[in-house]
Amino acid sequence: MSDAPTPVNGPPATGSPGSALPGSGASAIDLSRTVAVAVGDRAETRAGDHALLAGMVARLTGAAAASVVLTRRCPHCGASDHGPLRVRIPGFPAVVPRVSLARAGGRLALAVTAAGPVGIDLESLADLARAPLHDVALSPAEAATLATLRPAAAAEAALANIWTTKEAVLKAAGLGLRVDPRELTVTLEPAGRPDGPSPRPSDRRTVSWPRAPFPDTDVQLWPVAAPRGTVATVAVVCGERPSVLMVTVPPPR
Secondary structure, eight states: OOOOBBBBBBSOOSOHHHHHHHSTTTOOOTTTTTTEEEEEOOOOOOOHHHHHHHHHHHHHHTGGGGGGGEEOOOOOOOSSSSSSSEEEOOOOOSSOEEEEEEETTTTTEEEEEEESSSEEEEEEEHHHHHHOOHHHTHHHHHHHHTOOOOSHHHHHHHHHHHHHHHHHHHHHHHHHGGGGGOOOOOEEESSSSSSSSOOOEEEEEEEHHHHHHTOOEEEEEEEEEOTEEEEEEEEEEEOOOOOEEEOOOOOOO
């Protein structure tokens, strides 16, 4: 019996998830230097979400949609119902990309790149406001930073950026929440006048993780444009910062 992971994407995806791709087609995209990101509506099922991701991979790589297979296997227990998503494209000669997927309510965020390990996180601001993140997620430095922010909305936005950054980095590491998120410290660079009473965090950020399986300097981070009421961050681990290409997810069928 083969020990290959069981496909999780179900029937092959069809259609063109990346309708915002360059007009010259998939050959115009160098995924070794690009991270493609999409945020849109979820499908009706998890298998449907996986099919949308497989279709996005097919469009970006130029592979046949039917040949893109998503698998997952937990590196700790070996189970195939959880763990990082992996791509297989049998017989495809090009570099097979890395992928990541996140859900929040009825929304879906996808990331595809061959630049390095990738993680994406999408969160609902309303859900985060109800979660006890201050107690379980923040390092002392992060808690001190948030305590200085006014008004409350600024602190809430900063918390969302910090949390989605941590989740994205831990996904890229293939570890998820098996690591205490307080081990990571996210620094949000202030925007506006530095002598103001409460500088607003900008979109620029860095992460410090002493026990990281890769150099901190190789963690590339971007905020992702997301629907109102949600926040998203994508992380790629690579030495040279790739560009970001926003593409679209088709309406679920």
